[in-house]
Amino acid sequence: MSTETIHKPRAAFHGTADSETVLECRDVSRTFLVGKGLFSEKKTLKAVQNVSLKVRRGEVVAVVGESGCGKTTLAKMLLGLLQPSSGNIFIEGNPITDVTIRQIARRVQPVFQDPYSSLNPRKTLESIISLPLKVHDIGDRESRQKRVEEILAMVELPKRLIHSYPSQLSGGQRQRVAIARALVMKPEILVCDEPTSALDVSVQAHILNLLQDLRDELNLTYVFISHNLAVVEHLADTVAVMYLGRLIEYGPKEDIFRNPKHPYTKALLDSFLTPDPTKDVPEIALGRGFPNPLDPPTGCAFHPRCASVMDMCSKVRPEQTEVDGIKLECHLYPQPSKAQAAE
């Protein structure tokens, strides 16, 4: 048993990034080889392409887009569960490739979409929530139980549930347990992948309010993966819109919600007032359906669905440019010069 207690400060990282940036993606791509059988030709799926973004301490960055846009692959890379094919991810200035998965887990923790499948049905809440402490050999049984009780109070679950099983809880209570398990290691960053989409609408607001309160109390940083723009509007500081693996618009939430620039973001916001927020992004305003990621359109991948498409859009992929502090990939806006693009 380690002599380390749960109150011991975390081992220091020795990053060189500015202290405000806790997480950074630099030109990150991830590809997969996809093929059915021994004799069928394998194809390359470009799940994430050249994504660069910075997450500052205490910030909520929402990554939005339709199913298949690459947001979950990006989340897995931020958690160290997948390696980028190229580019790099930095946690407090440290390349993720230089730190172990255990070190990453002390700073970055996940909250997944489905609390039904992410909790072991044969374990009690005490066992589920204290497992990360056990894995990291932190504390003894007594101190771990005390920490579990503290965390249960933090996520507003009664202490008497400590010996209950997930099957005895409601969906909202299970998601609170998943959040408790993520917080038990005192991480700085939570990567939340659609954390409310499996819950009843009536419960979603409670979980969102809890995440907001925890962020304020613990100065947490969130990367929030969501297709639900109502949720994003409620929680995010910064919005990153993804389409077929690319970051196509990225900037402050107020600016993007008030004055979206990219035609895809405009279409997403047009479909925002969906009658059922648990449904995926509806097709209205987007015309043709989401393209096959294994056979993406040429040029700007959004061109078959774009209301503002021009001749060049199917031939030339737009470079990232910046307009009024918003990063964009669209030919409607001045494209960067070669020197700017190379920066």
Ligand code: SF4
């Ligand atoms: Fe539409 Fe062309 Fe802009 Fe793509 S580059 S979003 S097709 S206008």
